Amino acid sequence: MVRDLAALNKREMLAWDAWGIMHDWARDRSIPDAVAARLDAVAALIASSPPDWKEVREMYESDERLRVPAVVTSQGRRVAVDV
Numbered sequence: 001m002v003r004d005l006a007a008l009n010k011r012e013m014l015a016w017d018a019w020g021i022m023h024d025w026a027r028d029r030s031i032p033d034a035v036a037a038r039l040d041a042v043a044a045l046i047a048s049s050p051p052d053w054k055e056v057r058e059m060y061e062s063d064e065r066l067r068v069p070a071v072v073t074s075q076g077r078r079v080a081v082d083v
Contacts, residue, residue, distance in 0.1 A: 001039055001042045001043050001046065002019075002020070002021060002022055002039075002042065002066055003015070003017070004046055005042050005045075005046055005056070005059065005060055005066055006060070006066075006067075006068050008046060008051070008056050008060075009056065009057060009060040009061075011068040011083065013068060013072070013081075014074060016074060016075050017072045017073070017074045017079075017081075018072060018073045018074075019068060019069050019072040019073065020063075020064060020065035020066060020067065020069065021035060021038065021039070021063075021065035021066060023073070024065075038063070038065070038066075041059070042059065042066065045059055068081065068083055069081075069083065070083055
């Protein structure tokens, strides 16, 4: 969902790139409730048909945990990206 939100904001990332909110969970631990709630909000927004494009942009821009930063983790390495 985080990558989908980024793509809807013209930031197409690789399937293995991770940043922000994605670092708050891992295979060996559960997703914290606050993170799950934020992801539910992302899912609801991008699943609407058609999406409210203004809200999509505002959600992406207003939350640094969702927005693609200048450096992401890609296959375990820190990689600079063009944002």
